[in-house]
Amino acid sequence: MNQVTHPALHLEGVHKRFGGTHAVRDVELSLRHGRIHALLGENGAGKSTLVNMMSGMIEPDEGTIMVDGRPARFRTPADAQREGIRTVHQELELAPTLTVAENVLMGQLPRRFGIVDSAKAMRQAGAVLSELGAGIDPEAIVGSLPLAEQQLVEIARGLAARPKVLFLDEPTAALTPPEADGLLERLRGLAAQGVAILYISHHLEEVLAVADDVTVLRDGAVVLATEVSDTDRPSIVRAMLGADPLGSQARPAPAAGKGTSVFEVQDLRSGRSLGGVSFRVAAGEIVGFFGLAGSGHETIADCLYGSEEHTAGHATFCGEPLPASPIEARQRGIGYVPADRKGAGLALGLSVRDNILLANWSRLARAGIRRQGMETERAARLASRHAVKAGSLEAQVSSLSGGNQQKVVLARQFSGGETPRALLLSEPTRGVDIGAKAEIHRLMGEYVDAGGTCLVTSSDAEEVAALCDRVYVLSRGRILTQLDSNALTASDLTAAAL
Known part of the structure; x- marks a missing residue:
C-alpha cells in the first residue's frame, strides 16, 4: 500500500475581503487523511468564510488550495463535491416534507429503469443511520422528527456520499450528551478509515476529547496551530480571545434558600412533560434545571412564564399565583429568553x-x-x-x-x-462563542448580585456546573436530585441525569 504523504486538503496564503473587511488573512491550513482537525475562534473570526472557500461557496481573493497535492479551484459547491468534500452545516438544510431516506440520499437516490428504487433507498439510508447509531425510521417524514434527530439526518447525508474530506459545523449543538458521545466515537472510526475531518465547535471539552490537531483563528488570521496533545484549554481560550475571558472569576455562592422567596412550586404538572416537580427559588441566586433532551426541564420556564399551562400543582411568583400569559408575566416583572432565539426570540x-x-x-x-x-x-x-x-x-x-x-x-x-424581578433563561448560550458566553455569564452574575433572581434551564452540563448556585436534575418529568455548586462538575450532572 502506498503511504499517503500529501494532505487531503491544504490551504496556503489564503485571503478573502468583503469591501473594507479583511475576513481571512494569509491563512495556512492542512487537513490530513485519518485525522480530526478542530477549527476554533469566536463568531466573526473567519471560520465560516474559510469553510465557504474550501467547500466552493465563495472563491478566495488570493492563495492556493491543494487536494491530495494537486492544485484545485472551487468555483461552485459541485466542484468541491467532485473532489470528495462534503459539508454539514450548523443550520439544517433539510427538505422537511420528504422522507428521511430521500434527505439522506438527496442527489444520489438509487434508480431502477429510470424510477427511484424506494426499497433500495430505504436500505441504503438505514445502513448509514445505523453507522451513526441513530435509530431513525428511513420512511419517516423529516419535518415530524425532533430537532436532535433532524441533526443526525443532516450528518447522515454528509456521510452517505462517502467523503474524503468532511466539514462538521457544530454537529452536537442539538444532541443530548449520550448522542454527542456516540457521534464523537463514530467520527474517530471514520477518521481511522482515512477520512480527513474538519470539526468546528464551541464545546472545548469535545475538541480536546476528539481532535488530533487544532487551528485557532482571531480576526481572520491563524493565532494558534498545533497538535491537541501539545496544548490545553486555557491556552486555546487565550488564543481565541487574546486574553483571559471576562467573568472568569467565580461569583460567591449565596446561602441556598436564605433570600426572599420568589418562586414557590409544589407538585407542578404539565401534560406528559412534567410529572410533579417541587422547588423553591430565592432572590439573589442562579438556579439551574438540568436534564437530557425530553427530561422535562425545557417545560419549566414555559410554565413559570405563562406560555404553557400547568395542569396540576400549586405555584406562586412573589406570593401570588403564576402569570396566566406571557403578557401578564412581563407586566409582573418576569423576563424570558427562549432557547430558539431565531424562531422565538428575534424579529x-x-x-x-x-x-x-x-x-x-x-x-x-x-x-x-x-x-x-x-x-x-x-x-x-x-x-x-x-x-x-x-x-x-x-x-x-x-x-x-x-x-x-x-x-x-x-x-x-x-x-x-425597570429591572425585572426574575429572569427565565432557556439554553442561554447555545451556539454562542466563548467570549460572548463569558459576557452573558457576567451579566447574569451582576443581575443576581443586585438582588435579581435567575432561573436557567439547560442541557449543557458544563455551563450549568460553572454558572449555577444550585441545580435540580430532571429525568422523565421528575426531579431526581438537587446538587449544590460546591465542587459540582459536568460529569456529576450527567451521571445524575443518566
Whole structure:
C-alpha cells in the first residue's frame, strides 16, 4: 500500500475581503487523511468564510488550495463535491416534507429503469443511520422528527456520499450528551478509515476529547496551530480571545434558600412533560434545571412564564399565583429568553434597535406616536450595557453573530425601564462563542448580585456546573436530585441525569 504523504486538503496564503473587511488573512491550513482537525475562534473570526472557500461557496481573493497535492479551484459547491468534500452545516438544510431516506440520499437516490428504487433507498439510508447509531425510521417524514434527530439526518447525508474530506459545523449543538458521545466515537472510526475531518465547535471539552490537531483563528488570521496533545484549554481560550475571558472569576455562592422567596412550586404538572416537580427559588441566586433532551426541564420556564399551562400543582411568583400569559408575566416583572432565539426570540427582519425595544414600543410612545430620539437613546444605552457588538443600531439583527443576537434578546428584558424581578433563561448560550458566553455569564452574575433572581434551564452540563448556585436534575418529568455548586462538575450532572 502506498503511504499517503500529501494532505487531503491544504490551504496556503489564503485571503478573502468583503469591501473594507479583511475576513481571512494569509491563512495556512492542512487537513490530513485519518485525522480530526478542530477549527476554533469566536463568531466573526473567519471560520465560516474559510469553510465557504474550501467547500466552493465563495472563491478566495488570493492563495492556493491543494487536494491530495494537486492544485484545485472551487468555483461552485459541485466542484468541491467532485473532489470528495462534503459539508454539514450548523443550520439544517433539510427538505422537511420528504422522507428521511430521500434527505439522506438527496442527489444520489438509487434508480431502477429510470424510477427511484424506494426499497433500495430505504436500505441504503438505514445502513448509514445505523453507522451513526441513530435509530431513525428511513420512511419517516423529516419535518415530524425532533430537532436532535433532524441533526443526525443532516450528518447522515454528509456521510452517505462517502467523503474524503468532511466539514462538521457544530454537529452536537442539538444532541443530548449520550448522542454527542456516540457521534464523537463514530467520527474517530471514520477518521481511522482515512477520512480527513474538519470539526468546528464551541464545546472545548469535545475538541480536546476528539481532535488530533487544532487551528485557532482571531480576526481572520491563524493565532494558534498545533497538535491537541501539545496544548490545553486555557491556552486555546487565550488564543481565541487574546486574553483571559471576562467573568472568569467565580461569583460567591449565596446561602441556598436564605433570600426572599420568589418562586414557590409544589407538585407542578404539565401534560406528559412534567410529572410533579417541587422547588423553591430565592432572590439573589442562579438556579439551574438540568436534564437530557425530553427530561422535562425545557417545560419549566414555559410554565413559570405563562406560555404553557400547568395542569396540576400549586405555584406562586412573589406570593401570588403564576402569570396566566406571557403578557401578564412581563407586566409582573418576569423576563424570558427562549432557547430558539431565531424562531422565538428575534424579529430577524428588524433592526437591532427595534429588537431591543420590541416589547415596549407602546410604553415609549406619546399619544400613540413613536419617539425615535428616545428609542434610539434607550436602545444605545442597553446595547452598551449588554456589550452588543453591532456596526449600527439600524443594522438588521440577522447580520449579528449568534452571541450578539442573544445579548440583544437579553437586553430587551430591561427595555421597559425597570429591572425585572426574575429572569427565565432557556439554553442561554447555545451556539454562542466563548467570549460572548463569558459576557452573558457576567451579566447574569451582576443581575443576581443586585438582588435579581435567575432561573436557567439547560442541557449543557458544563455551563450549568460553572454558572449555577444550585441545580435540580430532571429525568422523565421528575426531579431526581438537587446538587449544590460546591465542587459540582459536568460529569456529576450527567451521571445524575443518566
